[in-house]
Amino acid sequence: MEEQKSNVRAVERALDILLCFTAGTDLAMTEIADRVGLHKSTVHRMLATLEDKGFITRDRVTDRYRLGMRVWELSAHLSNNDDPAIIWLPEMERLRDMLGETVSLYVRDGKERIRIQAVQSNQAVRRVAPVGVRLPLYVGASSKVLIAFADSQEREAIMADASWPSSIDAGLFREQLEDIRRNGYATSIEEREPGAAAVAAPIFNRSGRLAAALSISGPANRLTREIMKEHAPVIMNSARLMGTMLK
Amino acid sequence: MEEQKSNVRAVERALDILLCFTAGTDLAMTEIADRVGLHKSTVHRMLATLEDKGFITRDRVTDRYRLGMRVWELSAHLSNNDDPAIIWLPEMERLRDMLGETVSLYVRDGKERIRIQAVQSNQAVRRVAPVGVRLPLYVGASSKVLIAFADSQEREAIMADASWPSSIDAGLFREQLEDIRRNGYATSIEEREPGAAAVAAPIFNRSGRLAAALSISGPANRLTREIMKEHAPVIMNSARLMGTMLK
DNA sequence: CCTTTGTGTTTCACACAATGAAACACAATT
DNA sequence: AATTGTGTTTCATTGTGTGAAACACAAAGG
Numbered sequence: 231m232e233e234q235k236s237n238v239r240a241v242e243r244a245l246d247i248l249l250c251f252t253a254g255t256d257l258a259m260t261e262i263a264d265r266v267g268l269h270k271s272t273v274h275r276m277l278a279t280l281e282d283k284g285f286i287t288r289d290r291v292t293d294r295y296r297l298g299m300r301v302w303e304l305s306a307h308l309s310n311n312d313d314p315a316i317i318w319l320p321e322m323e324r325l326r327d328m329l330g331e332t333v334s335l336y337v338r339d340g341k342e343r344i345r346i347q348a349v350q351s352n353q354a355v356r357r358v359a360p361v362g363v364r365l366p367l368y369v370g371a372s373s374k375v376l377i378a379f380a381d382s383q384e385r386e387a388i389m390a391d392a393s394w395p396s397s398i399d400a401g402l403f404r405e406q407l408e409d410i411r412r413n414g415y416a417t418s419i420e421e422r423e424p425g426a427a428a429v430a431a432p433i434f435n436r437s438g439r440l441a442a443a444l445s446i447s448g449p450a451n452r453l454t455r456e457i458m459k460e461h462a463p464v465i466m467n468s469a470r471l472m473g474t475m476l477k
Numbered sequence: 478m479e480e481q482k483s484n485v486r487a488v489e490r491a492l493d494i495l496l497c498f499t500a501g502t503d504l505a506m507t508e509i510a511d512r513v514g515l516h517k518s519t520v521h522r523m524l525a526t527l528e529d530k531g532f533i534t535r536d537r538v539t540d541r542y543r544l545g546m547r548v549w550e551l552s553a554h555l556s557n558n559d560d561p562a563i564i565w566l567p568e569m570e571r572l573r574d575m576l577g578e579t580v581s582l583y584v585r586d587g588k589e590r591i592r593i594q595a596v597q598s599n600q601a602v603r604r605v606a607p608v609g610v611r612l613p614l615y616v617g618a619s620s621k622v623l624i625a626f627a628d629s630q631e632r633e634a635i636m637a638d639a640s641w642p643s644s645i646d647a648g649l650f651r652e653q654l655e656d657i658r659r660n661g662y663a664t665s666i667e668e669r670e671p672g673a674a675a676v677a678a679p680i681f682n683r684s685g686r687l688a689a690a691l692s693i694s695g696p697a698n699r700l701t702r703e704i705m706k707e708h709a710p711v712i713m714n715s716a717r718l719m720g721t722m723l724k
Numbered sequence: 725c726c727t728t729t730g731t732g733t734t735t736c737a738c739a740c741a742a743t744g745a746a747a748c749a750c751a752a753t754t
Numbered sequence: 755a756a757t758t759g760t761g762t763t764t765c766a767t768t769g770t771g772t773g774a775a776a777c778a779c780a781a782a783g784g
Contacts, residue, residue, distance in 0.1 A: 236734085237526040238771065240487040240742065245530040249547070252554050259761065269744050274762070279484040283492040287559070287724070293761085297555050299682070299724045300496070305552030306584045306593065306689075307499050308544050312534075316591065316609045337553040344563070346553065347609060361608045362563045362594060435546070442553070477534070477546050483763085486741065487771065506732065516773050521733070540732085 243268060244276050248285060248297075253384060254340045256294040314442070315347040318472050322349045322444075325468045329461055331448040336365075336372040336430075341388070343367055343376055343443070351448060368395055371418040371430035372443040378410040379432040379440045415462045419450055427453040429461055431469040435476045444469045490515060491523045495532060495544075500631060501587045503541040561689070562594040565719050569596045569691075572715045576708055578695040583612075583619040583677075588635065590614055590623055590690070598695060615642055618665040618677035619690040625657040626679040626687045662709045666697055674700035676708055678716040682723045691716045 246266045250257055257265075263273040277295060280286045284300035305313075315335065322333045326349045335347040342364045367373045367388065377388055385407075389400065410416045415431040430445035446465060447453070453461075493513045497504060504512075510520040524542060527533045531547035552560075562582065569580045573596045582594040589611045614620045614635065624635055632654075636647065657663045662678040677692035693712060694700070700708075 236522055237529055238487050238491065238522055240485050240771080241491040241523060241526045242530065244485065244488040244491065245527070245532060245547075248551060249530075252550055254554055260759085270761080271744060271763085272742080275483055275485055275742080276488060279488045280492070282484055283489065283496075284724070285492060297551060297559065299559065299561075300492075301548070301551045302555055302559070302561055303499055303682075303688070304495060304544060304548050307501055307586060308549055312544065312546065312549070313591075313609075314546075314549055316611070319609045339554060344560075362560075362566045364563070435550075441550070477531075507730085517732080518734085518773060519771080522771080 240276075243272070244280060247273065247276055248280065251286070251295075251297050253387075254338055255387070256289060256292065256296045256340075258294050262295070314472075314476060317475050318347065319349070321468055321472055321475075322347065325444075325446065325465065326351060328464060329446055331446040331453065334372070334445050334447065336376065336443045336445065337441075338367065338376040338380070339364070341367050343370075343373055346442070365422065368398060369418070369421040370445075371416040371421075371428040371447075372445045374406065374410055374416040374418070375430040375432050375443040375445075376440070378407040378416065379434075381439070413462075414466050417455075417458050417462075419453075419455070425450050427458065429453070429458045429465055431462070431466040433469045434473045436473075441473065441476065444472065487523075490519070491527060494520065494523055495527065498533070498542075498544050500634075501585055502634070503536060503539065503543045503587075505541050509542070561719075561723060564722050565594065566596070568715055568719055568722075569594065572691075572693065572712065573598060575711060576693055578693040578700065581619070581692050581694060583623065583690045583692065584688075585614065585623040585627070586611070588614050590617075590620055593689070612669065615645060616665065616668040617692075618663040618668075618675040618694075619692045621653065621657055621663040621665070622677040622679050622690040622692075623687070625654040625663065626681075628686070660709070661713050664702070664705050664709075666700075666702070672697050674705065676700070676705045676712055678709070678713040680716045681720045683720075688720065688723065691719065 243266065247262055250262050250265050259273055259277060260270065262277070263270050266273070268276075277286065281288065281295075281298070284298045286295050287298040288295050318335065322335065326333045330351060332351040333349050334345050336343045336345055338344075343366075345361055345363050345365070348361050365373070367376065377385055380388065389403075394400075415429060417427070417429050419427045426447060427450040428445050428447035430443050432440055433442045433444055435441040444465060446461060490513065494509055497509050497512050506520055506524060507517065509524070510517050513520070515523075524533065528535065528542075528545070531545045531550075533542050534545040535542050565582065569582065573580045577598060579598040580596050581592050583590045584593055585591075590613075592608055592610050592612070595608050612620070614623065624632055627635065636650075641647075662676060664674070664676050666674045673694060674697040675692050675694035677690050679687055680689045680691055682688040691712060693708060
C-alpha cells in the first residue's frame, strides 16, 4: 500500500510555495509559511532561491512577494497544444458563431479581473473587447462568476477587502452569489457599461478548481433577460467542455 | 570576496531544469541532464517531482517532457504590473496611434510563432490580427526577427529542422539574417499573406536574451519599402523601451 | 543471432546539504 | 519601556538528496 515515489522534498516544498501565488494577492513571508506549513527559516531560504532565479520578486515598498518574470518567460513557451488561451480559441469561436456575440475569457487577479482571451462578434453593433485589459472585480457577470466559484477562503478574502465599493450591499450580494452557484451562471445588465449586458459561466480544471470565467457580451437590447436565459446552457456547456481540455 | 547566499541547492537545480524549456522544443531526459550538467538520476528524480506537481508533462507518445498546466495557472496570476502582454499594451497602442497600423507581439514556440498580444489599426482597410494564433516560423518579418536574434545555438536547431520548406535557400536566408542583425529590424512584403507587409524588431530582456518580436503590419500598398524604412526606427525605439519595462 | 548504443529506471551507502530551534534585529504597536 | 509583529542569521544535528553502479528495455547494426 505504500506509494513509493522518489521525489525531492526540497523541490516539492518550493513548488508548493510557488503555487501559493495562485491565490492572486501578494504574500508576506509568514503568510506563505502558514499556508504551506513550513518553518520561517525554511521558507526564507526557499524564497531567496526562487527570487534569485527570478521566479518571484519582492515589492520594494510593501516588501511582499509576487510572481516574477521567469514565470511569464516560461508560460510564453508553453508547448503547442497546452496554452489554454490558445486551445480554447476554437471553442470560443464556435460559441461566437452560434450566438453571434463577443466571447471573452477572464481570470481573477487580486481585486481585478483580466481579459486573457477574446473573439469578437462580427455583428455591426458589437462590444469591442481587447485582450489584456483589467477590469474591476465588483461588477459584471464574469466578476460575479469569479467570486462565486472561488474557494470559500479566497472569496472571503475578496469580500473582506476594504476597497469594496460601499454602494454594494454585502448581504444582498451574498444572496446573488448563492443564486449564481445554484444556477451555474451569472448575468449582468448595464452593470459596468451602459447599454451592455453579459452572461458568464465558470471553467473548472480537472481538480475542480476555478480556472477562468467564460462570458458572452453584447448590447443590452439584443441580450435581453430571456435571450440570456436561453444562451446560458450553451455557454455552460462550452465552459464544461473547455475545462476538460485542460491537462 | 565570498558571496554568502544561502540558497537551496536542490531547488536551484530544479528551477534550472524548468528554465531549459525556454528553448521551445520538447526535451528528453538526457538532453536536460546534458544542458544543466547534472547526473541522470538526479534529473530523473527532479523531473518526477516537477511532473508530480504539474509543472511539466510528458508527451505520451514521444515520452519527452514539456511544460505543464501549472505554469499557465501561475502565469494567469502574474501580478498587476508584471505581465508583459499587459504592461506593453499602452506602448503598443501608442505605436498604433503614431503609425496607424496594426501592432502585434510574437514569441517563438518551437517551429512556430504565436501572437500573444495585438492592437488593431483603426483604419478602414486593416490587417485583422487575433491574439493567440499560431503562424509558421519560416515567413514574415517577425519570424525572421525571432530567428535572427535567437541564441546561435537555438538558431541552428531551428534551421537544421527537416520540416523547413525546401523552397527557401539556406545560404540566401542566412545572408538575410545577417542583414537583419545588422539593421536591427526585419521587413516582409507579401511573404505570408498576399497584399500584406510588415516591419518587425526584437525586444530583449534585461539579460540581453530575445523576449519577443514587435511588429507592425498592414496592406502592402500602404506599407511600401520606403515607408517601412521610415517606420523602422520608431518601432525599434518602442521595442527597446518595452524591453526596459521587463522586471 | 548476439552485440552495441541509446534510452529511462531503480537501488543503496555515504556525505553533506537542508533543516528547524533558537537567537537576533528591527519596526510598529501598545 | 514593553510587546508583538515582522524578517534575518547562526549552527549543531540528521536525514535527505546524491551519484555510481547495476538494471531493464528498445532500436540499430553487425
